[in-house]
Amino acid sequence: MAELRGDLEQIVGGTHVLTDPDVVAGYVTDWTGNWHGHTAAVVRPANTDEVSRVLARCHRAGVAVVPQGGNTGLVGGSVPLHGEVVLSTARLNRIEEVDALGCTLAAGAGVRVADAQRAAAGHGLALGVDLASRESATLGGIVATNAGGIAFVKHGNTRAQVLGLEAVLADGRVLTRWAALPKDNIGYDLPGLLTGSEGTLAVITRVLLRLVFPAQATATVLVGVDDAGAALSLRDAILEAGLTLEAAELMTDDGLDLVCAEKDLRYPFDDRAAYTVLLEVSGPDDPEGSLVEVLARCAGVVDGTVEKGHAERLWHYRESHTESAASSSVTPVLKLDISVPVREIGGFLAELPELLRADHPGIRPLNFGHFADGNIHVNLLDVPPEQREEVTDAVFRLVAQYQGSISAEHGIGRAKNPWIGLGRSPVDLAMMAAIRHAFDPAGILNPHVLRFD
Ligand code: FAD
Ligand code: MLT
Ligand code: ZN
Numbered sequence: 001m002a003e004l005r006g007d008l009e010q011i012v013g014g015t016h017v018l019t020d021p022d023v024v025a026g027y028v029t030d031w032t033g034n035w036h037g038h039t040a041a042v043v044r045p046a047n048t049d050e051v052s053r054v055l056a057r058c059h060r061a062g063v064a065v066v067p068q069g070g071n072t073g074l075v076g077g078s079v080p081l082h083g084e085v086v087l088s089t090a091r092l093n094r095i096e097e098v099d100a101l102g103c104t105l106a107a108g109a110g111v112r113v114a115d116a117q118r119a120a121a122g123h124g125l126a127l128g129v130d131l132a133s134r135e136s137a138t139l140g141g142i143v144a145t146n147a148g149g150i151a152f153v154k155h156g157n158t159r160a161q162v163l164g165l166e167a168v169l170a171d172g173r174v175l176t177r178w179a180a181l182p183k184d185n186i187g188y189d190l191p192g193l194l195t196g197s198e199g200t201l202a203v204i205t206r207v208l209l210r211l212v213f214p215a216q217a218t219a220t221v222l223v224g225v226d227d228a229g230a231a232l233s234l235r236d237a238i239l240e241a242g243l244t245l246e247a248a249e250l251m252t253d254d255g256l257d258l259v260c261a262e263k264d265l266r267y268p269f270d271d272r273a274a275y276t277v278l279l280e281v282s283g284p285d286d287p288e289g290s291l292v293e294v295l296a297r298c299a300g301v302v303d304g305t306v307e308k309g310h311a312e313r314l315w316h317y318r319e320s321h322t323e324s325a326a327s328s329s330v331t332p333v334l335k336l337d338i339s340v341p342v343r344e345i346g347g348f349l350a351e352l353p354e355l356l357r358a359d360h361p362g363i364r365p366l367n368f369g370h371f372a373d374g375n376i377h378v379n380l381l382d383v384p385p386e387q388r389e390e391v392t393d394a395v396f397r398l399v400a401q402y403q404g405s406i407s408a409e410h411g412i413g414r415a416k417n418p419w420i421g422l423g424r425s426p427v428d429l430a431m432m433a434a435i436r437h438a439f440d441p442a443g444i445l446n447p448h449v450l451r452f453d
Helices: 002-012 021-028 048-061 113-121 139-144 190-194 228-240 253-263 287-297 312-319 321-328 342-359 385-401 417-422 426-439
Strands: 065-068 085-088 095-099 104-108 162-168 174-177 203-212 218-225 244-252 275-282 301-308 334-339 364-368 375-381
Touching: 002 048, 021 085, 048 065, 048 085, 048 162, 048 203, 065 203, 095 113, 104 113, 104 139, 113 139, 139 203, 162 190, 174 190, 218 228, 218 287, 218 312, 228 244, 228 275, 228 287, 228 342, 244 253, 244 312, 244 364, 253 275, 253 312, 253 321, 253 364, 275 287, 275 312, 287 301, 301 312, 312 321, 321 364, 321 375, 334 385, 342 364, 342 375, 342 385, 375 385, 385 417, 417 426
Parallel strands: 065 085
Antiparallel strands: 095 104, 104 203, 162 174, 162 203, 218 275, 218 301, 244 275, 334 375, 364 375
16 A cells, blocks of 8 residues: 555645545545545545546556545445545646536536536526535536436436536546537437446546526525425416426425524524425516415415525525534434425325334434425434434335335435335346446446445
């Protein structure tokens, strides 16, 4: 290992091979605090060529590598648990070009989402992906996890934004598919395949993303509703009124109470409701007035507050959920990001607490998420470590009963490996394993993540 470290220092420079335990601490524990391991070294290459030489050298030594961006992943996929080398993309942080005419952004994989959003806004454009981890999550990370997020309801997931990628394969070869063309239909969609590959097929070093035109005028409402059915009816009424949904988020009464307690906020309404939705809409003229009219005629609406634009004050209630759950739980939050058919949300949300109450009365469920996508973030607080697996199993089997998915947007990582068969057939798993072997026959890229065996 000393020889390998020496060679890595030759490639990236001595200051960019980190081994001091205090210095690497942040690289070997994940955001949830549930996954912590150790690493032979954290390596911080400055460009695609250095990534290529680092990987070729690790490949020659048969040393496993974990690619890491902002380390905000929530399924244990971004940290080394068995001494793997961490390849940090932090220095791949150059925004190369915003093409305002072609509506594209070219950037290094280590660019933070928020920095890319600011660069696009400087040209009157926007990224089609937004998520609460924007200040830390990287472009390479949202591509590698095929992140969904807040804007999915209007622009789709990260895969829908990817026009091209530059990536380095396990053996150091550089794969570049970089066509700033609306249409380029030659062969397999390799960028689409690398999107969502969670660091197991290649290290993404540069991304070429489409940009979108942001809505000129929006309005935001935080509104209490009787049940999930009322939330979906409100969504339909908004669309029927000719408004566009920019975001559609669901929270529960318990969740709002938790956020208010953890963030010292006032409960947003006088009259409480079982569920609260946060909706941001856009429209040709006066979206705020149109929204108030829709709310007035919708059944199941209990109490609400409407504000012009992207109301940060209202969004704060939703975006504080992840941190509030983490600060309130006495154990690392068990985060089960799932999806069910939209029509099943009400049934699933009604059955889940019953399921938990019967066998795990001490667990506090906190459910919230991007409900118009059928995506519920089941966050379970105070789960005793020895119960994590059986609780996960119970929830995922309930999801399977509702024909849902055990991963809506966070990926599989290490956390969900045992349940991957709940969503994929043996033939499907065998083909994904064959693809992984074709890209990385030596099995050095994130070997413990996204397992098909
Ligand atoms: P990391 O955590 O560093 O890595 C994630 C995975 O991608 C790992 O498997 C890693 O090996 C791989 N990887 C990272 N960079 C590369 C690369 N350059 N090449 C190859 N593989 C790579 N996620 C959502 O989808 N929607 C949300 O709404 C959302 N909200 C969040 C809110 C909070 C407060 C937090 C903490 C997280 C949230 N997340 C959400 C999860 C997380 O932000 C996303 O998964 C994000 O895409 C991770 O980006 P990252 O740069 O932190 O990647
Ligand atoms: C979010 O949407 O805030 C995250 O994806 C959910 C989570 O933290 O569980
Ligand atoms: Zn989410």
